[in-house]
Every structure is written in C-alpha cells, then in structure tokens.
Amino acid sequence: MLILRCPYCGVDAEETDLAPGGEAHLTRHGPGSDDAEFRDYLFQRRNPRGVHFERWRHAFGCGKWFHAARCTQTLEVFGTYSAQCSEPPEEIMTAIRTRRPDWEMPA
Ligand SMILES: [Zn+2]
Numbered sequence: 001m002l003i004l005r006c007p008y009c010g011v012d013a014e015e016t017d018l019a020p021g022g023e024a025h026l027t028r029h030g031p032g033s034d035d036a037e038f039r040d041y042l043f044q045r046r047n048p049r050g051v052h053f054e055r056w057r058h059a060f061g062c063g064k065w066f067h068a069a070r071c072t073q074t075l076e077v078f079g080t081y082s083a084q085c086s087e088p089p090e091e092i093m094t095a096i097r098t099r100r101p102d103w104e105m106p107a
Contacts, residue, residue, distance in 0.1 A: 004018060007082055017061055019056065019059040021065060022055055023046055028041060050072060052072045067088070
C-alpha cells in the first residue's frame with residue numbers, strides 16, 4: 001500500500017485516506033492560448049515508469065493538497081512537499097538523485 005506523509009499535518013496517510021489529483025507541475029494554459037497548448041494542458045500527461053511528481057489531497061485528514069515524488073514502478077516515495085511549490089524543492093531532487101543517479105528531470 002502506498003503511504004505518503006502529509007507535509008502539512010505530518011501524518012503518514014495510507015492511500016485510502018488520500019485522493020489522487022494527477023500530475024503535478026502542469027503548465028496551465030487558458031484564454032489567449034492556442035488550441036494545441038490548451039489541448040495539451042487538458043489531455044497530455046506523462047505516464048512514466050519510474051520517478052513521477054503527483055498531486056494528492058489528504059482527503060480524510062486535513063483536506064489539503066500536496067505534491068509527492070515517487071517511483072511508479074516500485075512505489076518508493078522520495079518525499080512530499082507543499083502544493084504551492086512550482087517545482088520540486090532541492091531536498092526532494094537530492095533524494096531522487098541519490099537513489100536514482102541516472103534519472104534526469106523531464107523537460
Ligand atoms: Zn494532512
């Protein structure tokens with residue numbers, strides 16, 4: 001079972017206490033964007049086998065959204081952090097690079 005630590009209340013929440021919110025750090029496109037940008041924003045998602053950044057909500061806890069970095073293949077969790085971060089914090093990136101030296105941040 002996937003267990004993520006909520007960065008707000010510090011609880012190690014089981015997957016059943018959480019609600020998934022999809023991929024983190026999406027570039028949002030709205031009015032004024034072209035059709036391709038808006039289509040990609042709505043429908044294009046990464047589906048990596050390995051390191052992935054995701055949004056989760058502590059639904060049956062504090063109710064707040066947060067981000068998690070984890071491996072989709074092994075369920076290894078590299079860390080969780082505030083949903084207000086526009087990119088993963090350096091300590092998360094260090095944790096990933098320590099355990100996955102060959103991994104590179106996707107463009
Ligand atoms: Zn919480």
